Amino acid sequence: MNLKRPRRLRENEAMRSLVQETVVNKEDLVQPLFVVHGKNIKSEISGMPGQYHLSTDQLSDTIKELINLGIKAVILFGLPDRKDAFGSEAYDPRGIIQQAVQRIKEEFPEMLVITDVCLCQYTDHGHCGIVEDGRVLNDESLELIAQTALTHVQAGADVVAPSDMMDGRVAAIRRKLDVNGYQHTGIMSYSVKYASAFYGPFRQAAGSTPQFGDRRSYQMNPANAEEALREAELDVEEGADMLMVKPALAYLDIIRRVKEQFRLPLGAYQVSGEYAMIKNAVQQGLLDNDLIMVETLTSIKRAGADIILTYFAREMAEWIDNQ
Ligand code: PBG
Numbered sequence: 001m002n003l004k005r006p007r008r009l010r011e012n013e014a015m016r017s018l019v020q021e022t023v024v025n026k027e028d029l030v031q032p033l034f035v036v037h038g039k040n041i042k043s044e045i046s047g048m049p050g051q052y053h054l055s056t057d058q059l060s061d062t063i064k065e066l067i068n069l070g071i072k073a074v075i076l077f078g079l080p081d082r083k084d085a086f087g088s089e090a091y092d093p094r095g096i097i098q099q100a101v102q103r104i105k106e107e108f109p110e111m112l113v114i115t116d117v118c119l120c121q122y123t124d125h126g127h128c129g130i131v132e133d134g135r136v137l138n139d140e141s142l143e144l145i146a147q148t149a150l151t152h153v154q155a156g157a158d159v160v161a162p163s164d165m166m167d168g169r170v171a172a173i174r175r176k177l178d179v180n181g182y183q184h185t186g187i188m189s190y191s192v193k194y195a196s197a198f199y200g201p202f203r204q205a206a207g208s209t210p211q212f213g214d215r216r217s218y219q220m221n222p223a224n225a226e227e228a229l230r231e232a233e234l235d236v237e238e239g240a241d242m243l244m245v246k247p248a249l250a251y252l253d254i255i256r257r258v259k260e261q262f263r264l265p266l267g268a269y270q271v272s273g274e275y276a277m278i279k280n281a282v283q284q285g286l287l288d289n290d291l292i293m294v295e296t297l298t299s300i301k302r303a304g305a306d307i308i309l310t311y312f313a314r315e316m317a318e319w320i321d322n323q
Contacts, residue, residue, distance in 0.1 A: 022302040024294070026070040026320055030114065030267070031313035033062065034205055035100040036079045047201040048272060049279045051311050053079065056096075056103050063108050069317035073112040075161060075309055076100055077206055080122050086130060087122030091147040098155040105156035114159040114188060115152040117145060117173070126210040128164035128218060136218055138166050145169050146176035153177060153185045161244070163190040165218040170238035186241035188267060188307075192228040192254055195219035198247045198273030205272065228254045232262055240264065242307070247271040249296055252303040259304030268305035270296065275311040290319055 009019045034045065034053050041055035054062060066074065078096035080089035089095045101113050119141065120128045129141030141164070149160040160177075162169045170189050177185055195216045203209040220227060232243050243262060245255045246269035259266050278296070281287040293312045300308050310316070 022298055024297045024301050024308070024316065024320075026317045027072060028301060028306065028308050029071055029313040029316060030073040030075050030307060030309040031066055031071050032075045032077060032309060032311060033059070034077050034079065035059070035096055037081050037096055045201075045205045047276050047280075048205060048311060049283070050315065051205070051275075053205070056100050059100060059104055060107055063104055063111055066314060066317075067108060067111060069314060069321065071313050071317050072110075073114060074104075075114040075116055077116050077202075078121060079206060083122055083124040085124055086144065087119035087148075090119050090122040091144060091151050093151050093154065095151070098151050101152060101155040101157050112158045113156065114161050115149075115157045117149045117152065117160050117162040118164045119144060119148070120164070120208040120210070121206045125212065126208055127213075128215065129166055134212070139168070141166050142168055142172040146172040149173045149187075150176050150180055150182075153182050154180075157185070159186045159188050159242075161188040161190060163193060163246075165190070165193050165215075165220070167234075168238070170235045170240045174239040187239065188242040188244060189235040189240040190246055190269075191232045191235040191240065191243040192245045192251075192258060193219050194222045194247065194251065196222060196247050196250075196271070196273070198250070198271045200273050201276045202272035222250070225254060225257060229257060229261055232258050236262055236264060242267055244269060244307075244309075245305075246309075247274055248300045248305070248308070248310075249274050252299065255300065255303040255305050259306075265306045266304060267307035267309055268300050268303070270300060270308060270310040270312070272311065289315075294319065 036053045036055055038055045039057050042058045043053050045051045097115055104113055118128050125131050127136050129136045152160055242265045244267035245251055248268040248270040255268050278292050282289040
């Protein structure tokens with residue numbers, strides 16, 4: 001029978017890997033880390049097994065382990081000591097992120113340090129900008145966001161990643177960095193960040209749940225794709241060096257469309273809720289951890305992501321080593 005037989009290419013492992021189109025590499029992965037004030041703190045985050053709150057003195061071991069595994073980039077999130085209406089620890093040169101970056105870069109200059117630039121962990125109301133009469137103000141927030149980015153870069157950050165979704169933040173940050181002599185520092189913009197329910201575990205871990213309302217007046221409506229392209233286009237015009245889509249798995253179509261339309265490296269963020277769903281199902285014996293990890297990360301890359309920010313980065317590197 002003269003059938004076309006695609007199964008010939010699936011006959012055995014060597015054949016399958018010969019024709020495999022998409023491979024996730026360690027070089028694609030960025031490990032998120034949560035940094036806290038204090039000493040000797042390494043406490044597991046509830047709901048996110050294998051992820052920790054780390055004090056700056058505990059960063060060394062973690063970074064060393066990541067480097068030994070071949071992970072070359074981290075993204076840092078900070079938990080401040082104090083919160084106020086203007087999120088002032090976010091742009092305090094002695095703030096938690098600034099201290100953490102300094103420490104990492106002193107000890108491990110080869111580790112690429114990306115910092116999340118946002119105010120929500122630092123404001124007492126939990127919004128990503130300044131609030132007045134229940135509204136999140138845009139232009140007034142930009143100066144604080146740009147100042148936050150500048151202090152991160154002054155501390156040694158290699159890349160800043162604004163995640164607030166205010167209009168004009170990429171331009172504001174670019175200008176601020178340039179006039180201060182940091183023309184060479186890049187911006188990875190969370191260009192397409194949806195107002196997603198998948199951020200739940202992160203907000204618990206970072207203490208950044210909005211105290212009133214939600215983020216839908218600045219983060220994107222999950223129903224919109226054309227708007228995603230408009231957001232990405234603005235960031236390109238404003239000078240972003242890399243774009244990002246977030247979350248990842250529920251937005252693979254967006255990843256694909258942004259990748260096809262713009263000629264910039266594209267990141268995708270497999271967020272806390274995606275990770276927690278998998279880990280919880282694994283703990284209940286419903287899913288196989290490694291198979292799901294590899295399948296989801298591969299699908300994110302297949303959709304078009306060049307860079308994957310994922311809580312699985314360390315584990316994935318271990319898996320790659322064991323192949
Ligand atoms: C800060 C920020 C958030 C995440 C990354 N940066 C939370 C939010 O927007 O509420 C989410 C990351 C995750 O869920 O893993 N704005």
